[in-house]
Each structure stands twice: as C-alpha cells, then as structure tokens.
Amino acid sequence: MVQQHKGFSLLEVLVVLAMMGIVFVMMVPVSENFIVSNKMTSRVHELRAILQFARQQAASLEKPLTLVSEEENWSSDILLFLDNNGNHLYDEGEVVLHHWQWNVKDIMVHWKGFYSNDYLVFSPSYANSALSGSFEICPAKSSYVSGQTIVINRLGRMRLEALDC
Numbered sequence: 001m002v003q004q005h006k007g008f009s010l011l012e013v014l015v016v017l018a019m020m021g022i023v024f025v026m027m028v029p030v031s032e033n034f035i036v037s038n039k040m041t042s043r044v045h046e047l048r049a050i051l052q053f054a055r056q057q058a059a060s061l062e063k064p065l066t067l068v069s070e071e072e073n074w075s076s077d078i079l080l081f082l083d084n085n086g087n088h089l090y091d092e093g094e095v096v097l098h099h100w101q102w103n104v105k106d107i108m109v110h111w112k113g114f115y116s117n118d119y120l121v122f123s124p125s126y127a128n129s130a131l132s133g134s135f136e137i138c139p140a141k142s143s144y145v146s147g148q149t150i151v152i153n154r155l156g157r158m159r160l161e162a163l164d165c
Helices: 010-061
Strands: 065-068 077-082 096-101 107-113 119-122 133-139 147-152 158-163
C-alpha cells in the first residue's frame, strides 16, 4: 500500500509566495492612483459644497461674504467671513461664518479669479453678482490622475471641466 502525503511541499509554497509578491508589486502603482483619484473626487465635492454654502449664506444674510485662504495655495484651509471694511482680508473683529481645514497635502487647490487670486466675494443679490474665476484641483505629484477645474460664473454658478495638470 502506497502512503499518500497530504499538504504542500516547501517548493510549492515558495512559488505561490513569489507569485503573490509579484502581483502585489504590480498593484502598488494602480492602488496609489486609485487613492489619489478618490482624494481628488472628495476635494472637488467638498469645494463645491463650500462654494454653495458661501453663496447661500450671502443670500440669506443679505450681506457680501468673502472667501479667502490663509496661504497662497488653497489646499490647507479656507475662511468664510463677513468683510466689514471691504479690504478682502480677515481682520480681528470680523465675523467668521466658517473655517474649513484639511490635512491632505497631496492635492493642490489654486484659485484664479478674474479680479483677484487671493479672494472670492459672494454678493447677496444677483444684481451685484460675485467674482468669477476657477479653482484648479490637481495632484501634488505627477500621476496618471487628471485634475479638475471648478469654473464659477459671475452669478456664483459652477461647472466642472477636466484639467491636464
């Protein structure tokens, strides 16, 4: 009677582990692009929500509101406040309606306005309108993920466009 061994030999286990390692190494770049793509989509949705909130608050408060970033790059934080003196800078004593902060450093956000790259003003009425321009959202590192642009017209309406970063 022949004795049958159950189980795998050491050689078979090593071959399977080597194949799994090769597949894992091939999947790392794909998963990095997937993560960056998800962060980009999330940032675009958050930014659109911020812009809609600012537009609605200006209409409901019936006062012009200013949206600024404390840094040149709008990637880390955005401040919405009631600009009492009209200088488009946050000064002590002005009412802050909301302060958004992000910890994501691998997505870059830049505002390119018609009049200013430093601030965005939302007017309470459509007669006065707001500043027009666009937010460009791109990955910080070059990757296969394309960027997006949020274009804002003078009435505060938005549309998305693809962007080559």
